Amino acid sequence: MQPADQIASKIEELLAGGKWPVVVAIDGRSGVGKSTIAKDLAVKLSAALIDGDDFYAGGSEAEWDARTTAEKASLCIDWRRLRREALEPLIAGKAASWHPYDFETGAIQAPHTKTANPAEIIILDGVYSGRPELSDLVDLAVFIDLDDKERRARLVKRESKNYVDEWMQRWSEAEEYYFTHTRPEETFDLVVQNSV
Numbered sequence: 255m256q257p258a259d260q261i262a263s264k265i266e267e268l269l270a271g272g273k274w275p276v277v278v279a280i281d282g283r284s285g286v287g288k289s290t291i292a293k294d295l296a297v298k299l300s301a302a303l304i305d306g307d308d309f310y311a312g313g314s315e316a317e318w319d320a321r322t323t324a325e326k327a328s329l330c331i332d333w334r335r336l337r338r339e340a341l342e343p344l345i346a347g348k349a350a351s352w353h354p355y356d357f358e359t360g361a362i363q364a365p366h367t368k369t370a371n372p373a374e375i376i377i378l379d380g381v382y383s384g385r386p387e388l389s390d391l392v393d394l395a396v397f398i399d400l401d402d403k404e405r406r407a408r409l410v411k412r413e414s415k416n417y418v419d420e421w422m423q424r425w426s427e428a429e430e431y432y433f434t435h436t437r438p439e440e441t442f443d444l445v446v447q448n449s450v
Contacts, residue, residue: 257287257446258294261396264444265299265375268393275345277376277391281384281437282398283429285409287448291398292379302344302373306380308354309336311362318424326428327436331382332362340370340378341391347372381429384437397442 255263261278268276278301280292289305296303311332312318318326339352350370353363370376378388384395400408406422439445 257291257398257448258298260446261291261295261394261444262299264394264396265295269374273393275347275372275374275376276393277341277345277378278394278396279378279383279388279392280396280398281381281442282400283405283433284381284425285405285412286398286400287408288381288398289379291446291448292377295375296377299375300373301375301377302350302370304336304340304344304350304370304376304378305354305368306331306336306378306383308352308368309333309340310355311335314360315424323427323431324435327382327432330428331380331385333382333385333387336378337388337391341376341388344370344372344376345391382432384442386437394444395437395442396444396446397439398446398448399439400448 261280265276265278278295280288280295282288292303295301309332310330312326312330321329335352340350343350349372351367353366354368355362356364378392384392384397389395409422433439
C-alpha cells in the first residue's frame, strides 16, 4: 500500500467515527517525501493543505547559527501563529488567511497572503508539524520515514550536492533534536515507510 493510501485509510476511520474536521500532521525529516504525500492526499481527499514552512521563524542565517540546538528546534516554526491564523479558523469552519514566510527576501511575513477554505480534512505538511503544542488540535500525527541514504539522494537530486552539504550542516541538528527529544518517532499515531 502506498504511503498516501495508508494515511487515507486512517483518516477514513476517524471520519467514520464522526470526527469533523480531521486534522492530520505530516511530519518527518527533510527529503522523506512529506510534501509529495501531503499534496497527493489533499487532491485525493479534497483537503485543505497548510505548508508549515509558511510559518518559518528561524530568522537570518546569523540568527539561526547563534542559537542552541534546542532553541533551533523550538523556534524554527512559529507554531503559535500557525495555530491562530490557520488551524483554529479552519477547525471552526471558517476560511483561514496568513502571510507566508518570504524565502526570496527573508521577510517573516510576505506582503501577499495564502488562504485555505474549510474542509472536512485539514493537512498540515512539514517538519515540526507534529509539535506537542499542537497536539490538542491534531487528530492524526504521521511520521514519514525513509532510509537516510535515500533521503540524502533525494535532496541532492532536488537541489545540488553543495547546497545539500551546507543545508545539512545548518539544519540537521535541529531536526535530529526535535525527533529525539521533542517528538520521537514512537510518539506518532502512525509511522509510514516511504517507498523509494
